């Protein structure tokens with residue numbers, strides 16, 4: 689649905705905001721783009737949506753080249769920006785109908801009604817935008833983006849600053865869109881949002897995509913646990929009898945680390961057996977600690993500034 693090849697962007701200031709980005713997004717998937725402030729998320733979305741020119745590389749949306757076939761590409765795209773531009777005196781239904789007209793689509797009041805109902809805005813259809821709450825304005829942004837029946841929807845920080853209830857409503861809505869076949873690309877700072885929603889997660893840092901992975905694979909990493917064993921006396925090597933545990937021995941010989949997955953593992957991890965086997969091998973220990981890596985740990989370690 690979206691194909692990004694060798695995409696780079698250097699702003700007039702000389703700042704290199706994107707460096708050789710390659711990304712393929714399949715029809716019908718939910719892709720979450722994670723990254724710290726200034727990583728290049730908005731720049732990437734803005735290029736795909738035709739709002740910012742690329743310095744190099746090529747982007748196609750549903751097969752349409754975003755420069756040479758701009759209108760066709762843009763007609764496939766719905767963009768939900770971070771903030772609402774000022775159209776305060778317009779009514780909700782007029783704003784959404786107007787957005788549809790911008791794409792040259794024939795009026796379709798039944799479709800607009802369906803969109804407004806799905807976003808719980810139908811009751812407010814004749815209200816002026818200035819009278820809406822912040823949460824309703826967010827939903828209106830989505831309604832406008834959906835007005836021309838796009839095949840792919842970009843959501844830039846869809847739930848930044850919204851309350852928990854509205855966040856859950858948005859997640860439900862996005863899942864509903866996916867069920868209808870819409871491809872969804874969202875940027876977020878919230879790891880929880882990516883965990884909850886995404887089929888795949890991409891991490892961008894300093895203009896480079898540093899990881900793209902199925903969420904399920906990330907969850908397996910998330911499920912990695914480690915048991916650290918502090919030994920009473922240093923070991924020269926892990927005894928042969930313990931080789932099946934694939935233990936890691938620290939350089940000073942005083943720490944053993946046992947890694948095990950908690951997701952998809954059959955039965956309980958054999959910690960009790962490991963401890964019994966340690967005793968049988970005559971290895972005494974003073975302390976035990978367990979640790980579990982989270983997606984947040986993985987994310988932070990990936991984007992930590994190099995010193």
Ligand SMILES: Nc1ncnc2c1ncn2[C@@H]1O[C@H](COP(=O)(O)OP(=O)(O)OP(=O)(O)O)[C@@H](O)[C@H]1O
Pocket residue numbers: 699700701703705723724725726727728729730731732
């Ligand atoms: N018009 C511009 N001219 C020069 N530099 C820009 C321009 N727009 C963005 N940048 C720079 O490009 C980099 C990427 O910005 P971008 O807005 O794409 O990041 P982001 O990942 O969306 O960040 P945030 O999470 O804060 O929205 C930043 O260093 C930013 O300062």
